Amino acid sequence: MRYAQGGGLTDAGRAARERIRLQAVERFERGEKNREIAAALRVSERSAERWRRAxxxxxxxxxxxxxxxxxxxxSEARLARLERELERGPLVHGWADQRWTLARVKTLIGRLFRVSYTVEGTWRLLKRQGWSWQQPARRAIERDEDVVELWKKEIWPRVRAPRRRAAPGSSLLTRPGSR
Incomplete structure:
Protein backbone atom coordinates (compact mmCIF):
# COMPACT_ATOMS: atom_id res chain seq x y z
CA MET A 1 0.00 0.00 0.00
CA ARG A 2 1.28 3.46 -0.88
CA TYR A 3 0.82 6.32 1.56
CA ALA A 4 0.56 10.03 0.85
CA GLN A 5 3.24 12.41 2.17
CA GLY A 6 5.97 9.77 2.17
CA GLY A 7 4.48 7.50 4.84
CA GLY A 8 4.66 3.74 4.74
CA LEU A 9 6.63 0.95 6.28
CA THR A 10 9.74 1.33 8.39
CA ASP A 11 12.85 -0.71 7.58
CA ALA A 12 11.74 -3.30 10.16
CA GLY A 13 8.26 -3.36 8.62
CA ARG A 14 9.69 -3.87 5.13
CA ALA A 15 11.88 -6.73 6.41
CA ALA A 16 8.86 -8.40 8.02
CA ARG A 17 6.89 -8.01 4.78
CA GLU A 18 9.80 -9.55 2.87
CA ARG A 19 9.74 -12.60 5.18
CA ILE A 20 6.01 -13.01 4.50
CA ARG A 21 6.64 -12.94 0.75
CA LEU A 22 9.31 -15.63 1.09
CA GLN A 23 6.94 -17.76 3.18
CA ALA A 24 4.42 -17.39 0.37
CA VAL A 25 7.03 -18.66 -2.12
CA GLU A 26 7.56 -21.77 0.02
CA ARG A 27 3.80 -22.38 -0.01
CA PHE A 28 3.61 -21.82 -3.81
CA GLU A 29 6.27 -24.52 -4.22
CA ARG A 30 4.21 -26.91 -2.07
CA GLY A 31 1.20 -26.30 -4.32
CA GLU A 32 -1.06 -24.54 -1.81
CA LYS A 33 -3.94 -22.42 -3.10
CA ASN A 34 -3.91 -18.62 -2.96
CA ARG A 35 -6.87 -18.56 -0.55
CA GLU A 36 -5.08 -20.85 1.92
CA ILE A 37 -1.85 -18.87 1.68
CA ALA A 38 -3.66 -15.55 2.16
CA ALA A 39 -5.46 -16.83 5.26
CA ALA A 40 -2.34 -18.41 6.78
CA LEU A 41 -0.14 -15.35 6.19
CA ARG A 42 -2.92 -12.84 6.94
CA VAL A 43 -2.66 -11.03 3.59
CA SER A 44 -5.24 -10.36 0.92
CA GLU A 45 -5.94 -12.97 -1.73
CA ARG A 46 -5.10 -10.34 -4.31
CA SER A 47 -1.58 -9.98 -2.85
CA ALA A 48 -1.14 -13.76 -2.90
CA GLU A 49 -2.28 -13.83 -6.55
CA ARG A 50 0.10 -10.99 -7.49
CA TRP A 51 3.03 -12.67 -5.71
CA ARG A 52 2.26 -16.02 -7.37
CA ARG A 53 2.20 -14.39 -10.83
CA ALA A 54 5.54 -12.66 -10.14
CA SER A 75 18.66 7.90 -12.42
CA GLU A 76 22.42 7.43 -12.30
CA ALA A 77 22.82 10.11 -14.97
CA ARG A 78 20.72 12.56 -12.97
CA LEU A 79 22.64 11.76 -9.79
CA ALA A 80 25.91 12.45 -11.64
CA ARG A 81 24.52 15.78 -12.87
CA LEU A 82 23.38 16.67 -9.35
CA GLU A 83 26.91 15.95 -8.08
CA ARG A 84 28.37 18.28 -10.72
CA GLU A 85 25.90 21.04 -9.86
CA LEU A 86 26.58 20.71 -6.13
CA GLU A 87 30.31 20.97 -6.81
CA ARG A 88 29.73 24.21 -8.72
CA GLY A 89 28.44 25.72 -5.49
CA PRO A 90 25.39 27.62 -4.26
CA LEU A 91 26.51 31.00 -5.66
CA VAL A 92 26.17 29.70 -9.21
CA HIS A 93 22.59 28.70 -8.44
CA GLY A 94 21.56 32.07 -7.03
CA TRP A 95 22.18 31.83 -3.29
CA ALA A 96 24.07 34.58 -1.53
CA ASP A 97 26.68 32.45 0.24
CA GLN A 98 28.65 29.23 -0.20
CA ARG A 99 26.62 27.01 2.16
CA TRP A 100 24.64 24.07 0.88
CA THR A 101 21.66 23.39 3.14
CA LEU A 102 19.21 20.53 2.76
CA ALA A 103 16.48 23.00 1.82
CA ARG A 104 18.70 24.44 -0.92
CA VAL A 105 19.63 21.01 -2.28
CA LYS A 106 15.92 20.06 -2.24
CA THR A 107 15.12 23.22 -4.21
CA LEU A 108 17.96 22.53 -6.65
CA ILE A 109 16.68 18.99 -7.30
CA GLY A 110 13.22 20.42 -7.98
CA ARG A 111 14.59 23.04 -10.38
CA LEU A 112 16.85 20.65 -12.27
CA PHE A 113 14.70 17.53 -12.51
CA ARG A 114 11.13 18.53 -11.60
CA VAL A 115 11.21 15.92 -8.82
CA SER A 116 9.95 16.74 -5.34
CA TYR A 117 11.88 15.45 -2.34
CA THR A 118 11.26 16.10 1.33
CA VAL A 119 14.12 17.56 3.35
CA GLU A 120 14.55 14.16 5.03
CA GLY A 121 14.49 12.41 1.65
CA THR A 122 17.11 14.84 0.39
CA TRP A 123 19.35 13.97 3.36
CA ARG A 124 18.92 10.23 2.69
CA LEU A 125 19.76 10.73 -0.98
CA LEU A 126 22.89 12.70 -0.14
CA LYS A 127 24.01 10.12 2.44
CA ARG A 128 23.59 7.31 -0.12
CA GLN A 129 25.77 9.31 -2.50
CA GLY A 130 28.52 9.62 0.11
CA TRP A 131 27.89 13.20 1.23
CA SER A 132 28.16 13.97 4.92
CA TRP A 133 27.20 16.75 7.28
CA GLN A 134 30.07 19.15 7.50
CA GLN A 135 30.99 22.26 9.38
CA PRO A 136 33.60 24.64 8.05
CA ALA A 137 36.98 23.84 9.60
CA ARG A 138 38.62 27.08 8.49
CA ARG A 139 38.95 30.10 10.72
CA ALA A 140 38.18 33.61 9.56
CA ILE A 141 41.15 35.22 7.82
CA GLU A 142 40.77 38.24 10.10
CA ARG A 143 41.02 36.13 13.29
CA ASP A 144 43.83 37.22 15.59
CA GLU A 145 44.72 34.36 17.96
CA ASP A 146 46.53 36.66 20.40
CA VAL A 147 43.46 38.87 20.81
CA VAL A 148 41.22 35.80 21.25
CA GLU A 149 43.48 34.42 24.01
CA LEU A 150 43.58 37.80 25.75
CA TRP A 151 39.78 37.99 25.66
CA LYS A 152 39.43 34.47 27.09
CA LYS A 153 41.83 35.19 29.95
CA GLU A 154 40.93 38.77 30.92
CA ILE A 155 37.51 39.79 29.64
CA TRP A 156 35.49 36.55 29.74
CA PRO A 157 36.02 35.93 33.49
CA ARG A 158 34.67 39.44 34.22
CA VAL A 159 31.65 39.08 31.91
CA ARG A 160 30.64 35.53 32.79
CA ALA A 161 27.97 35.08 35.47
CA PRO A 162 29.45 34.21 38.87
CA ARG A 163 28.93 30.65 40.08
CA ARG A 164 26.29 30.09 42.70
CA ARG A 165 27.84 29.46 46.08
CA ALA A 166 26.75 26.57 48.26
CA ALA A 167 24.74 27.57 51.28
CA PRO A 168 23.24 25.57 54.16
CA GLY A 169 20.28 23.57 52.82
CA SER A 170 21.59 23.83 49.24
CA SER A 171 21.51 20.80 46.99
CA LEU A 172 25.09 21.64 46.06
CA LEU A 173 26.23 20.43 49.50
CA THR A 174 24.62 16.99 49.12
CA ARG A 175 26.10 16.05 45.75
CA PRO A 176 28.79 13.37 45.66
CA GLY A 177 32.19 14.95 45.33
CA SER A 178 31.04 18.33 46.71
CA ARG A 179 32.77 20.11 49.56
Missing part, protein backbone atom coordinates in the same frame (compact mmCIF):
# COMPACT_ATOMS: atom_id res chain seq x y z
CA UNK A 55 6.97 -15.95 -8.82
CA UNK A 56 5.90 -17.83 -11.99
CA UNK A 57 7.39 -15.16 -14.26
CA UNK A 58 10.66 -14.38 -12.48
CA UNK A 59 11.09 -16.90 -9.68
CA UNK A 60 11.81 -15.96 -6.08
CA UNK A 61 13.48 -12.68 -7.07
CA UNK A 62 10.23 -11.57 -8.73
CA UNK A 63 8.46 -11.70 -5.38
CA UNK A 64 11.08 -9.68 -3.50
CA UNK A 65 10.47 -6.01 -2.84
CA UNK A 66 11.88 -3.51 -5.31
CA UNK A 67 12.60 -1.09 -2.46
CA UNK A 68 11.30 2.37 -1.78
CA UNK A 69 9.98 4.18 -4.85
CA UNK A 70 11.96 7.27 -3.83
CA UNK A 71 15.19 5.35 -4.40
CA UNK A 72 14.47 5.35 -8.13
CA UNK A 73 13.43 8.99 -8.52
CA UNK A 74 16.82 10.01 -9.88
Missing amino acids: WRERGETGVLSKGSPADRSL
Whole structure:
Protein backbone atom coordinates (compact mmCIF):
# COMPACT_ATOMS: atom_id res chain seq x y z
CA MET A 1 0.00 0.00 0.00
CA ARG A 2 1.28 3.46 -0.88
CA TYR A 3 0.82 6.32 1.56
CA ALA A 4 0.56 10.03 0.85
CA GLN A 5 3.24 12.41 2.17
CA GLY A 6 5.97 9.77 2.17
CA GLY A 7 4.48 7.50 4.84
CA GLY A 8 4.66 3.74 4.74
CA LEU A 9 6.63 0.95 6.28
CA THR A 10 9.74 1.33 8.39
CA ASP A 11 12.85 -0.71 7.58
CA ALA A 12 11.74 -3.30 10.16
CA GLY A 13 8.26 -3.36 8.62
CA ARG A 14 9.69 -3.87 5.13
CA ALA A 15 11.88 -6.73 6.41
CA ALA A 16 8.86 -8.40 8.02
CA ARG A 17 6.89 -8.01 4.78
CA GLU A 18 9.80 -9.55 2.87
CA ARG A 19 9.74 -12.60 5.18
CA ILE A 20 6.01 -13.01 4.50
CA ARG A 21 6.64 -12.94 0.75
CA LEU A 22 9.31 -15.63 1.09
CA GLN A 23 6.94 -17.76 3.18
CA ALA A 24 4.42 -17.39 0.37
CA VAL A 25 7.03 -18.66 -2.12
CA GLU A 26 7.56 -21.77 0.02
CA ARG A 27 3.80 -22.38 -0.01
CA PHE A 28 3.61 -21.82 -3.81
CA GLU A 29 6.27 -24.52 -4.22
CA ARG A 30 4.21 -26.91 -2.07
CA GLY A 31 1.20 -26.30 -4.32
CA GLU A 32 -1.06 -24.54 -1.81
CA LYS A 33 -3.94 -22.42 -3.10
CA ASN A 34 -3.91 -18.62 -2.96
CA ARG A 35 -6.87 -18.56 -0.55
CA GLU A 36 -5.08 -20.85 1.92
CA ILE A 37 -1.85 -18.87 1.68
CA ALA A 38 -3.66 -15.55 2.16
CA ALA A 39 -5.46 -16.83 5.26
CA ALA A 40 -2.34 -18.41 6.78
CA LEU A 41 -0.14 -15.35 6.19
CA ARG A 42 -2.92 -12.84 6.94
CA VAL A 43 -2.66 -11.03 3.59
CA SER A 44 -5.24 -10.36 0.92
CA GLU A 45 -5.94 -12.97 -1.73
CA ARG A 46 -5.10 -10.34 -4.31
CA SER A 47 -1.58 -9.98 -2.85
CA ALA A 48 -1.14 -13.76 -2.90
CA GLU A 49 -2.28 -13.83 -6.55
CA ARG A 50 0.10 -10.99 -7.49
CA TRP A 51 3.03 -12.67 -5.71
CA ARG A 52 2.26 -16.02 -7.37
CA ARG A 53 2.20 -14.39 -10.83
CA ALA A 54 5.54 -12.66 -10.14
CA TRP A 55 6.97 -15.95 -8.82
CA ARG A 56 5.90 -17.83 -11.99
CA GLU A 57 7.39 -15.16 -14.26
CA ARG A 58 10.66 -14.38 -12.48
CA GLY A 59 11.09 -16.90 -9.68
CA GLU A 60 11.81 -15.96 -6.08
CA THR A 61 13.48 -12.68 -7.07
CA GLY A 62 10.23 -11.57 -8.73
CA VAL A 63 8.46 -11.70 -5.38
CA LEU A 64 11.08 -9.68 -3.50
CA SER A 65 10.47 -6.01 -2.84
CA LYS A 66 11.88 -3.51 -5.31
CA GLY A 67 12.60 -1.09 -2.46
CA SER A 68 11.30 2.37 -1.78
CA PRO A 69 9.98 4.18 -4.85
CA ALA A 70 11.96 7.27 -3.83
CA ASP A 71 15.19 5.35 -4.40
CA ARG A 72 14.47 5.35 -8.13
CA SER A 73 13.43 8.99 -8.52
CA LEU A 74 16.82 10.01 -9.88
CA SER A 75 18.66 7.90 -12.42
CA GLU A 76 22.42 7.43 -12.30
CA ALA A 77 22.82 10.11 -14.97
CA ARG A 78 20.72 12.56 -12.97
CA LEU A 79 22.64 11.76 -9.79
CA ALA A 80 25.91 12.45 -11.64
CA ARG A 81 24.52 15.78 -12.87
CA LEU A 82 23.38 16.67 -9.35
CA GLU A 83 26.91 15.95 -8.08
CA ARG A 84 28.37 18.28 -10.72
CA GLU A 85 25.90 21.04 -9.86
CA LEU A 86 26.58 20.71 -6.13
CA GLU A 87 30.31 20.97 -6.81
CA ARG A 88 29.73 24.21 -8.72
CA GLY A 89 28.44 25.72 -5.49
CA PRO A 90 25.39 27.62 -4.26
CA LEU A 91 26.51 31.00 -5.66
CA VAL A 92 26.17 29.70 -9.21
CA HIS A 93 22.59 28.70 -8.44
CA GLY A 94 21.56 32.07 -7.03
CA TRP A 95 22.18 31.83 -3.29
CA ALA A 96 24.07 34.58 -1.53
CA ASP A 97 26.68 32.45 0.24
CA GLN A 98 28.65 29.23 -0.20
CA ARG A 99 26.62 27.01 2.16
CA TRP A 100 24.64 24.07 0.88
CA THR A 101 21.66 23.39 3.14
CA LEU A 102 19.21 20.53 2.76
CA ALA A 103 16.48 23.00 1.82
CA ARG A 104 18.70 24.44 -0.92
CA VAL A 105 19.63 21.01 -2.28
CA LYS A 106 15.92 20.06 -2.24
CA THR A 107 15.12 23.22 -4.21
CA LEU A 108 17.96 22.53 -6.65
CA ILE A 109 16.68 18.99 -7.30
CA GLY A 110 13.22 20.42 -7.98
CA ARG A 111 14.59 23.04 -10.38
CA LEU A 112 16.85 20.65 -12.27
CA PHE A 113 14.70 17.53 -12.51
CA ARG A 114 11.13 18.53 -11.60
CA VAL A 115 11.21 15.92 -8.82
CA SER A 116 9.95 16.74 -5.34
CA TYR A 117 11.88 15.45 -2.34
CA THR A 118 11.26 16.10 1.33
CA VAL A 119 14.12 17.56 3.35
CA GLU A 120 14.55 14.16 5.03
CA GLY A 121 14.49 12.41 1.65
CA THR A 122 17.11 14.84 0.39
CA TRP A 123 19.35 13.97 3.36
CA ARG A 124 18.92 10.23 2.69
CA LEU A 125 19.76 10.73 -0.98
CA LEU A 126 22.89 12.70 -0.14
CA LYS A 127 24.01 10.12 2.44
CA ARG A 128 23.59 7.31 -0.12
CA GLN A 129 25.77 9.31 -2.50
CA GLY A 130 28.52 9.62 0.11
CA TRP A 131 27.89 13.20 1.23
CA SER A 132 28.16 13.97 4.92
CA TRP A 133 27.20 16.75 7.28
CA GLN A 134 30.07 19.15 7.50
CA GLN A 135 30.99 22.26 9.38
CA PRO A 136 33.60 24.64 8.05
CA ALA A 137 36.98 23.84 9.60
CA ARG A 138 38.62 27.08 8.49
CA ARG A 139 38.95 30.10 10.72
CA ALA A 140 38.18 33.61 9.56
CA ILE A 141 41.15 35.22 7.82
CA GLU A 142 40.77 38.24 10.10
CA ARG A 143 41.02 36.13 13.29
CA ASP A 144 43.83 37.22 15.59
CA GLU A 145 44.72 34.36 17.96
CA ASP A 146 46.53 36.66 20.40
CA VAL A 147 43.46 38.87 20.81
CA VAL A 148 41.22 35.80 21.25
CA GLU A 149 43.48 34.42 24.01
CA LEU A 150 43.58 37.80 25.75
CA TRP A 151 39.78 37.99 25.66
CA LYS A 152 39.43 34.47 27.09
CA LYS A 153 41.83 35.19 29.95
CA GLU A 154 40.93 38.77 30.92
CA ILE A 155 37.51 39.79 29.64
CA TRP A 156 35.49 36.55 29.74
CA PRO A 157 36.02 35.93 33.49
CA ARG A 158 34.67 39.44 34.22
CA VAL A 159 31.65 39.08 31.91
CA ARG A 160 30.64 35.53 32.79
CA ALA A 161 27.97 35.08 35.47
CA PRO A 162 29.45 34.21 38.87
CA ARG A 163 28.93 30.65 40.08
CA ARG A 164 26.29 30.09 42.70
CA ARG A 165 27.84 29.46 46.08
CA ALA A 166 26.75 26.57 48.26
CA ALA A 167 24.74 27.57 51.28
CA PRO A 168 23.24 25.57 54.16
CA GLY A 169 20.28 23.57 52.82
CA SER A 170 21.59 23.83 49.24
CA SER A 171 21.51 20.80 46.99
CA LEU A 172 25.09 21.64 46.06
CA LEU A 173 26.23 20.43 49.50
CA THR A 174 24.62 16.99 49.12
CA ARG A 175 26.10 16.05 45.75
CA PRO A 176 28.79 13.37 45.66
CA GLY A 177 32.19 14.95 45.33
CA SER A 178 31.04 18.33 46.71
CA ARG A 179 32.77 20.11 49.56
